[in-house]
Amino acid sequence: xALKRLERNGLVTRTVLxxxxxxxxxxxxxxxxxxxxxxxxxxxxxxxxxxxxxxxTLHYDNTGNRR
Numbered sequence: 001x002a003l004k005r006l007e008r009n010g011l012v013t014r015t016v017l018x019x020x021x022x023x024x025x026x027x028x029x030x031x032x033x034x035x036x037x038x039x040x041x042x043x044x045x046x047x048x049x050x051x052x053x054x055x056x057t058l059h060y061d062n063t064g065n066r067r
Contacts, residue, residue, distance in 0.1 A: 012026045
């Protein structure tokens with residue numbers, strides 16, 4: 001489960017709420033917040049280069065390089 005991995009890695013905290021039915025709240029930790037800048041950079045790169053990556057993938061697949 002992705003949320004469990006994020007919690008295990010210290011990126012989110014999980015709090016069980018004393019409600020009926022029982023609720024759960026997740027919050028981003030300071031370590032998780034530290035990923036904002038790298039993720040924004042990655043998203044910007046993907047937006048700027050997505051067409052090039054797709055073209056390279058199609059070229060590779062169309063030239064018989066698949067295993």
